[in-house]
Amino acid sequence: MSEIRHIVFDIGKVLVHYDPDLPFSRLIPDATDRKWFFDNVCTADWNIEQDRGRSWEEAEALLIAEHPAHQENIRNFRRCWHEMVPHAYDDTVGIMEGLIEAGHDVTMLTNFAADTFVEARKRFDFLDRPRGVTVSGEVRMIKPERGIYELHAASFGLDPARTLFIDDSQKNVDGAIAAGWQAVLFTDAATLRRDLGARRIEA
Structure with a gap:
């Protein structure tokens, strides 16, 4: 060595x-619903692309097109980032x-x-x-x-x-x-x- x-x-x-559950335990109080959201909407694979340089605007637009009913919480991921840290x-x-x-x-x-x-x-x-x-x-x-x-x-x-x-x-x-x-x-x-x-x- x-x-x-x-x-x-x-x-x-x-x-x-760092813990996205911190704001989302308030935004999606039900643990099962919250897990579904992170497993299917704002996933780790989706989030890592912002770490790779994709803009939040593009990232949000992609998800909102797929999951329009979750538009507010998709946007909340970035809006509430400060609570995650x-x-x-x-x-x-x-x-x-x-x-x-x-x-x-x-x-x-x-x-x-x-x-x-x-x-x-x-x-x-x-x-x-x-x-x-x-x-x-x-x-x-x-x-x-x-x-x-x-x-x-x-x-x-x-x-x-x-x-x-x-x-x-x-x-x-x-x-x-x-x-x-x-x-x-x-x-x-x-x-x-x-x-x-x-x-x-x-x-």
Whole structure:
């Protein structure tokens, strides 16, 4: 295992909480109806295309054409996005800031719609602390596609073999490893500290 020189953080569910159920438990109170809506209307596959760069206007129009009876809640997905990200994970943010203060090279690589990332950056000022970020919606590629890892490494001058990626999704971790990076699956801050310590990285 090569010595780590670069540390790359995912954002959603690693640094910032994300849960679409938060507003929709109010908008669609019945749990069965809400599950149907997420399984059949505003699905994860639909949402990830906004992370790839599709505009919300186009995304909403496509779904409203298919599900006109759900027009209001289709639009509510974007309208209520701010409720889906209510807080940061202070313990993980503390680790990231500690790494930066200790002199480690820290960047971020995230699947995020371009416009909602602008909102997130205004709300969470720690997102400006790392050296930089690659946002999928801006570069029109998403994890776990190999190209986005290669673009991030090239953009920030990272040596892939000496780069450690931290993500809550196993498929994104696997994508980083396939691109020649080292990577760990994020579950909680305590486990992340142990993973860093195993690589002789102190935060």
